[in-house]
Amino acid sequence: MIEEMWARIERLEYHQKLLLELVDMAEHPFTKLIIRKNLGRQEVSDFLELCERMNNKLQEQKAEGFLNFHPLLKEFAEELNKKLEVKETVQSCLQQSLYVELMTEFNKYVS
Structure with a gap:
């Protein structure tokens, strides 16, 4: 019974990898990152x-006239899930048009 369950899990993981190869992930790089880094819901x-x-803080800081958002990026990096790398995450979010204004500011410092 347990061996059968493990075999099913391994087959599902294999099928998942095959499906990732079939789907055009160029349009969904952050989704691909989630799967590749094995993030849960x-x-x-x-x-x-x-x-x-972070987006709300960015808006507040812009309203106050801030021009340098490196400290905000540092805070983001400290709170980011350890499975994710800052640069890769920022760039994949930008490519998938997620939090564009925030990630555009962050991208200035990670590029």
Whole structure:
């Protein structure tokens, strides 16, 4: 019974990898990153909440006349899931048009 379950899990993982090769991930690089880094639903939700908080801070700082957002990037990096790398995450979000204004500012510092 347990061996059968493991065999099914291995087959599902294999099929998942094959499906990733079939799908045009050029349009969905952040989604591909989620799968490649094996993030769960809660981890993605936490990431999206982090982006919302950072985006709100960006808007507040812009309204106050800030021009340098490196400290905001540093805060983002410290709170980012350890499975994710900052540069790769920022660039994949930009390519998938997620949090464009925020990621554009961050991209100035990671490129």
